[in-house]
Structure formats: structure tokens, C-alpha cells
Amino acid sequence: QKEVEQDPGPLSVPEGAIVSLNCTYSNSAFQYFMWYRQYSRKGPELLMYTYSSGNKEDGRFTAQVDKSSKYISLFIRDSQPSDSATYLCAMSANFGNEKLTFGTGTRLTIIP
């Protein structure tokens, strides 16, 4: 079993819809949780970063962490065609120069 599980999709939704992306994990030591966005033929870029449990909002994006269930989510409100990308969750146990464990990524397409 992988340490981090992520539904690979693909996921297609109409423009303006709310998108929910999820990851589950098995390592209870993970404390730092990230979402990276990767456009086609580009390197990943950090989108959201959260520590421990709770919610974090940044514009149309909300990241949620439920450590008791070992479950993290990324919500995208009012989705736009420019949100079409692959979204990878990532997590680590410690801060600093630390290795990250990535999910496999979910490919999202927003249909105009």
C-alpha cells in the first residue's frame, strides 16, 4: 500500500463548478500538507500549504486537513478553464530541508 493515495481521475467538470480533490495517507507522522499544480509539460508549482489540521483559504482555493481521518482535500470554487491541470498532494513529517511524499496526481479539465 502506498503511503499517499490519490484518485488519478481524469476529472472533467463544467466551468463555474466546485471541484473537490482528495488524498488519503497512512503515515501519522505527516504534519505538513501541500497541494502542487502542474500544467501540461511544466514542472509542479506550490499552490497551497497547510500545517496540521484545519482549513486554509486563498482566493478560490481552500485546503482542508483532517489528521484524525488521515484525509486532505482541495476545493476549487468557481472553477475556470485556466484551472485545468494536474493537482498533486504532497506531505512531510518535518519542516525544513525535508523529503516530500507525493500522491500520483489528479488530472482536472474544466470545460468552458
Next chain:
Amino acid sequence: NAGVTQTPKFQVLKTGQSMTLQCAQDMNHNSMYWYRQDPGMGLRLIYYSASEGTTDKGEVPNGYNVSRLNKREFSLRLESAAPSQTSVYFCASNSGQAPRNEQFFGPGTRLTVL
């Protein structure tokens, strides 16, 4: 700032050939990483370097070697390429500084081994 740069962008090798993938960052970061990305497998860590002069194996190190030449540069070498090493390779760096433990990625090298 160029960020993280990688060369070459594309490469085709024959089985058994060798090559070195180059990576450089201009952000004065301590940590650097090499990943490979394959369909359905996500990003898998090959090797990383927590600081200049140190390197450690990641999840999939077999068939690869690395050199942290200085603080800026981290190269990945394939001594005898195999078709299973066909992949997209990403280099990344991390400052390890608050508030975000962010890894910055290069544009990737697409490698095909025939």
C-alpha cells in the same frame, strides 16, 4: 532570477548509453532533489542533497548516480541507460525557510531510452 534550470529539455538514448542531466538553481537553496515522473506513479524521489557535500538515496535510486558539484548545481547520471528509465525527470530545490516549506521545480527533461 532564473529559478531552477535543467538541461537538456529532451534526450533520446539507446540502451546502454550514458548521459548526465544537469540542474542549477540561483536561489541560494541548501536542498536539491531529483525526481522522475511516470504515468500513474506520480513523482518519485531518486536522490536528494540536503546540503552541499551530502547526497542520499530516495525511493528509486537504482541505475542512477548524483553529484552535488557546489551549492548551485546537482547533476544526475545514468551510467547504462535502460528502457525502464524512460521518464520525465525533474530537479527541485528548497530553501527550508519559513513560512512555506516550498520546493521549486525545474521545467523537466523528457528522456526516451530505446
